[in-house]
Amino acid sequence: MKILVTGGAGFIGRWVIKRLLEDQHDVWVIDNLSNSSTNNIEEFIYYDHFKGFTEGDIKDKKTLRELFKQGKFDICYHLAASINVQDSIDDPKTTFENDTVGTFHVLELCKKYKTKLVFMSTCMVYDQASDPKGITELHPLKPASPYAGAKIAAENMVLSYYYAYTLPVVVVRPFNTYGPFQKTGGEGGVVSIFIHHHLDGKVLNIYGDGTQTRDLLYVEDCANFVVTAGYSQQANGEIINAGTGRDIAINDLALLIAKDPAQIQHVKHIHPQSEIPKLLCNYEKAKKLLNWEPKVSLEEGIKRTSQWIKGSGES
Known part of the structure; x- marks a missing residue:
């Protein structure tokens, strides 16, 4: 076509x-x-x-x-x-x-x-x-x-x-x-930004209390x-x-990536009025x-994304 x-x-x-x-x-x-x-x-x-x-x-x-x-x-x-x-x-x-x-x-x-x-x-x-x-x-x-x-x-x-x-x-x-090719800066997604910061040895910032979930x-x-x-x-x-x-709280996502609670901090939400507390598909x-069904688990997806960020010079 x-x-x-x-x-x-x-x-x-x-x-x-x-x-x-x-x-x-x-x-x-x-x-x-x-x-x-x-x-x-x-x-x-x-x-x-x-x-x-x-x-x-x-x-x-x-x-x-x-x-x-x-x-x-x-x-x-x-x-x-x-x-x-x-x-x-x-x-x-x-x-x-x-x-x-x-x-x-x-x-x-x-x-x-x-x-x-x-x-x-x-x-x-x-x-x-x-x-x-x-x-x-x-x-x-x-x-x-x-x-x-x-x-x-x-x-x-x-x-x-x-x-x-x-x-x-x-x-x-x-x-x-x-996943790979997503921006790791301000307009990227939470997974890419968290991985990028973790690889750079930076603290992972969570907006609000981190109980909001994402699929x-x-x-x-x-x-x-x-x-x-x-x-x-x-x-x-x-x-x-x-x-x-399957949804995951942002707190749990940060821990999955950083492996260390000391690397995580909560900051004031920049747009709390537009936050959706629970997203599950x-x-x-x-x-x-x-x-159609998804084939790649979150753990596997994080692994692939980390490898791409390391190899692409994004971090």
């Missing part, structure tokens, strides 16, 4: 591209490099099926139009977005324009070229888990940050094109994803989920979660619809 990946030079995008190339699809990439790097995808540049990288913004309609006209894509994996919760609180306009308005521009072209759209949403749209079996797709939503609000708005636009125009679309909501999904499992959702006709018109079905729908 001919496939476009928006935000493809980003952390998850890089792994999505890898899987698509392994599956022998022709892949085009667009990314504005605001929170990503061409270093993430440089190893793919010389693959026969890698058809081109465009440094461009999804809000630039002209660039997007030219790309769709050239590619006439079968699927668009739409991963380009502002993803930082604190940034969305400080500057909601940018997040709304990137995540909601940008998605609208992509949708319009998908409609024109009858391109299936896989929309990357987030577990941050949910209220906290109250069911011990975890959060299903029918769970209540709570836009606790402008980031979550922009994603919910975009999800609804995406689904409206399924109902109004019978455009094949899927909304995917992966839980907290971590941590290894990036290759996440990418396989996202790609499979694009391949599946059964997934059209659906919202689908992906996680491990129920991925039964993904298992049933896509025959």
Whole structure:
């Protein structure tokens, strides 16, 4: 197939591209490099099926139009977005324009070229888990940050094109994803930041009391989920979660990485109002619809991520 990946030079995008190339699809990439790097995808540049990288913004309609006209894509994996919760609180306009308005521009072209759209949403749209079996797709939503609000708005636009125009679309909501190629600084994920600090001999800072839990999904499992959702006709018109079905308190995660309570300290939370106290995924729908299950345990994922950070010069 001919496939476009928006935000493809980003952390998850890089792994999505890898899987698509392994599956022998022709892949085009667009990314504005605001929170990503061409270093993430440089190893793919010389693959026969890698058809081109465009440094461009999804809000630039002209660039997007030219790309769709050239590619006439079968699927668009739409991963380009502002993803930082604190940034969305400080500057909601940018997040709304990137995540909601940008998605609208992509949708319009998908409609024109009858391109299936896989929309990357987030577990941050949910209220906290109250069911011990975890959060299903029918769970209540709570836009606790402008980031979550922009994603919910975009999800609804995406689904409206399924109902109004019978455009094949899927909304995917992966839980907290971590692994190699994730940033180890301020806009990275908690696992990468903790490992980076531990390898540098620094203290691990935990926001708040550390009892908040996360369901941590290894990036290759996440990418396989996202790609499979694009391949599946059964997934059209659906919202689908992906996680491990196991959550861990941030205190326990820090201890798992640092091995020493003296290396851990608690600091004042920078955005307590947008914190979700308990995130636990129920991925039964993904298992049933896509025959997908996570394969990499948290312990194994931490090991692989540590090895990558050590070897990449990120630490």
